[in-house]
Amino acid sequence: MSAAEPQTKQTTQLTPPADATAPVRHPEAPAPGELLGAHYDRCFGCGGEQPHGLHLEARAGEGVRVSAEFTVKEAHQGAPGLAHGGVLATALDETLGSLNWMLHAIAVTGRLETDFLRPVPVGTVLHLDAEVTAVHGRKIYSRAEGRIGGPDGPVAVRAQAVFIEVKVEHFIDNGRPEEIRAAMADPDQLRRARAFEVNP
Numbered sequence: 001m002s003a004a005e006p007q008t009k010q011t012t013q014l015t016p017p018a019d020a021t022a023p024v025r026h027p028e029a030p031a032p033g034e035l036l037g038a039h040y041d042r043c044f045g046c047g048g049e050q051p052h053g054l055h056l057e058a059r060a061g062e063g064v065r066v067s068a069e070f071t072v073k074e075a076h077q078g079a080p081g082l083a084h085g086g087v088l089a090t091a092l093d094e095t096l097g098s099l100n101w102m103l104h105a106i107a108v109t110g111r112l113e114t115d116f117l118r119p120v121p122v123g124t125v126l127h128l129d130a131e132v133t134a135v136h137g138r139k140i141y142s143r144a145e146g147r148i149g150g151p152d153g154p155v156a157v158r159a160q161a162v163f164i165e166v167k168v169e170h171f172i173d174n175g176r177p178e179e180i181r182a183a184m185a186d187p188d189q190l191r192r193a194r195a196f197e198v199n200p
């Protein structure tokens with residue numbers, strides 16, 4: 001970034017403002033323990049139909065929380081035998097994104113800050129936990145962590161994020177037309193999009 005480039009106010013905005021409110025679990029949110037499934041079956045993070053993807057599986061938690069598991073595979077390496085940091089950030093991003101199911105809101109990542117605390121070898125199961133901490137207008141504040149060696153093992157990665165609520169038109173207006181056409185022709189996809197959009 002050049003010195004002349006203006007700093008946007010977003011660069012420091014991971015802390016909720018004083019008038020932010022506590023998140024509210026949607027009354028029709030999936031029950032704790034329920035598998036959330038993919039929000040889009042071609043998604044790089046969670047899609048079962050995406051051969052190159054992470055195939056991350058998330059489950060509803062209590063309150064506005066989710067848990068997820070991701071197994072680091074050979075295709076996810078950065079250094080020999082170790083997970084690529086960007087892939088780990090993707091796993092955190094996807095887990096945080098799946099909090100949408102608990103709020104029945106469609107939100108996209110605005111800001112994601114990641115700490116990498118321990119190397120994560122190929123073959124590791126990353127145990128992820130995420131929660132919404134606050135809501136302010138369209139801004140959804142959240143945090144996540146990923147543990148290795150079991151759900152109670154040491155924290156290897158963690159993140160803080162701000163997601164921004166959007167309408168379904170965000171995707172329809174911006175996505176490549178061929179994928180949008182296919183998604184709109186798929187009744188299951190439309191049902192999932194509606195389930196996210198309807199607020200109490």
Ligand SMILES: CCCCCCCC/C=C\CCCCCCCC(=O)SCCNC(=O)CCNC(=O)[C@H](O)C(C)(C)COP(=O)(O)OP(=O)(O)OC[C@H]1O[C@@H](n2cnc3c(N)ncnc32)[C@H](O)[C@@H]1OP(=O)(O)O
Nearest residue numbers: 010013039094097108109110111137162164171183184193
């Ligand atoms: C039937 C067909 C369709 C099917 C649909 C399928 C359903 C899918 C369901 C669920 C999908 C979930 C997918 C999860 C996947 C995992 C998560 C990802 O990886 S998402 C991809 C990466 N993220 C992006 O691509 C965002 C790109 N950015 C944008 O598009 C815009 O910048 C956007 C929408 C984020 C904001 O733009 P604005 O014009 O709408 O809104 P402004 O006015 O700029 O911001 C609103 C508020 O948010 C704050 N804000 C905006 N950006 C921020 C930032 N980076 N950090 C902090 N705050 C930010 C602003 O300061 C403002 O706050 P103040 O209301 O003034 O208090």
